[in-house]
Amino acid sequence: MRRGINIAVIGGLLMATSYLSITRNGLHADSSITSSSPFGRKEAGIEKKDFSTAASTTDSVKNGGTGSQKDKQSIPIFNDEEVNRRLRRFEESYFVDRGKGVSRYDICQLPSNNPIEDDRSEKVVEVPIQDKDHNNERDDSDWYFWSVFDGHAGWTTSAKLRDELVDTVVSEMATSAYKVTDDNMRMVPTSDSIDRAIKAGFLKLDNEIVTENIQKLLDHPENKNAAAELLMPALCGSCALMSFYDSHTKRLKVAVTGDSRALLGSLNDNDEWTVNSLSVDQTGSSPVEVARLLSEHPNEPNVIRNGRILGSLEPSRAFGDARYKWSRDLQLKIYNKFFGRQLPANLKTPPYVTAEPVVSTHDINPWRHDFLVMASDGLYEMLSNEEIVGLVVRWMEKQKIIKPKTSIFDSIFSRSSDSRLPKVIDVSDSSSKSQKQPFRKGGKGSTGKYILEDENVATHLIRNALSNGGNAENVNLLVSIPSPLSRRYRDDLTVTVVFFSDEDKKAAAESRTGGLEINRAATQGGLDKDVKAKL
Structure with missing residues (x-):
């Protein structure tokens, strides 16, 4: 698939002021939005209401300012039409x-960095399968892949x-897991062999990025055009989240x-919505990852400092990030030959970071309305797992x-059943309890209001x-803040949502087209041409 790149509350006659708490660590009542007119001034998709870019008086003073009004800058706030255009682009x-x-499946991205550092990919592969557990039954299986990549440092x-x-x-799966039969079909392998193939694929590509390409560069240093192309994927970094459905x-x-x-997201036997976190964040704050790194580097107390690798990098597993994988000698050779750069502090026994993924397996039950949400961590900084599932449920309704569920309490209190998010039960493994929690107002388990449009x-x-609990003014504000200032308030956002179906294959065979069809109503950003399934 192609790359997806793809306000103020007016009070009074002369001045309108609203306070939104946004800092690097959370939302606090510091930054102000003001307008010199209760009606604002509009032009070219912009409503001329001003936003103070000083995160707080304390931050202003720390950065050399005085904390006074003259330290503040103003930006224009987009109107609703322009905000919608940018959200749906x-x-x-x-x-x-x-x-x-x-x-x-639906996808959306909202950049904060310029250019956006997130990316994503999707693919469908049609595979003839022979299942020895079902009397060598033949089935044309689909392999679905959905991926989200959260880049950093570029x-x-x-x-x-x-x-x-x-x-x-x-x-890797075709070579080492799904063996070819004499009838030119693929045998269904064990679950462990699929896991090993996925891990091998991740490590193979990272080795190409970090080791093989750099050796090519050292062998042919005269090729200046190749230097940036080969160096940058190694020096930058990216997290990777891949889902594979057979x-x-x-x-x-x-x-x-x-x-x-x-x-x-799923319904349980009691007709209650549940959320199961299918992955555990791998950072310098994860007890599992901290234990792993301390075990691998037993004489280095600074291998984890302030929740970061060597006190600097937050994810403990990533592609690229060669500064945490190359030896000291190799780094000096690279930096002396191509550009000057200091070694990471406390670098002793690399590699500290690995691209090897943790792979988990889950049975899908479409009759329970199972759906999958994948996102870069920018989404989880603002919404809890329960809120995300609750928001998808309200959208599905x-x-x-x-069908929406109603209860006797809705009638007693004369309140619409969909006025707030539904209750969602977290059924995740205990290891996920250490995951990053949303920092904005509302917090974990909030059942606040929402926007449904x-x-x-x-x-x-x-x-x-x-929106921070259904406040459209917050949306307009956060979309309006330009890069690079926006990174102080929100990250790049990439979200993919997949809906599973229990559609009967025989009944569907007569009517289905066998491919992908663009859902135009939900693709408002616009695609120039139809996209066919990669089969």
Whole structure:
């Protein structure tokens, strides 16, 4: 698939002021939005209401300012039309008309960095399968891949993963897991062999980025044009989250390198909505990752400092980030030959960071309305796991994918059943309890209000992440802050949502087109041409 790149509360007659608490660590009542007119001044998609860019008086003083009004700068706030255009610019939605267990998936991105450092990719591979556990029954299985890449220190590593990671994993699976039979079909392998193939694919590509390409550069230093192309994916970094769904086994594999996260929303036997975190954030704050690194580097007390690798890098697993993988001698050679740079502090026994993913397996139950949410960590900084599932549920109700549930309490208190988010039970493994929690107001388990106006559910999640509990003014503000200032308040946001289906394959065979169909209503950003499934 192609790269997806793809306000104020007026009070009084002369001055309107609203306070929004945004700092690097959370939301506090510091920054102000003011307007010199109660009606504002509009031009070219911009409503001329001003936002104070000083995060707080304390931050201003720390950075050399005085903390006074003259330290503040102002930016224009976009009107609703312009905000919607920007939110929907990179949204895409596809109907999957194949009768293979997936009915639809939606994608949306909202940049904060310029250019955006996040990326994503999707692919469908049709594979003839022979299952020895079912009397060598033949089935044309679909392999579905959805990936989210959260880049850092630049966009080049995530772009490399977008272009090559899925193909590298498919090649490893075809070579070492799904063996070819005499009838030119693929045998269904063990779950462990699939896990090993996925891990091998991740490590193979990272080795190419960090080791093989750099050796090419050292062997031919005269090729100046290749220097940036080969160096930058190694020096930049990216987390990677990949989901693999096999329509034959109805099993979902989730591979995570870094701190992007996958969630499974589902109904339990008591007709209650649940959320299961299918991945655990891999950072310097994770007890599991801290224990691993201390074990691998027993005589280095500074291997983890302030929740970061060598006191600097937050994710403990990532592609690229060669500064935490190369030896001291190699780094000196690279820096002396191509550009000057200091070695990381406390560098003693690299590598400290690995691209090896943790792979988990999950059975999908479409009759329980299972759906998958994958996102870069920018979403989880603003919404809890329960809120994300609750928001998808409310969206599904509006789209008539499911029927809204009502209770006697709604009648007693004369309150609409969809006025707030539904209760969602966290059924995640205990290891996920140490995951990063949202820092904005509301916090974990909040059942606050929300905004329900998007046809694309991924856009719906991003809008509500910015809304801080259903406040459209907050959305307009956060979308309006330009890069690079916006990085003080929000990260790049990339979201993919997948809906599974229990559609009967035989019944669907007569009517299905066998491919992907663009859902135009939920692709408001616009695609110039139809996109066909990569089969």
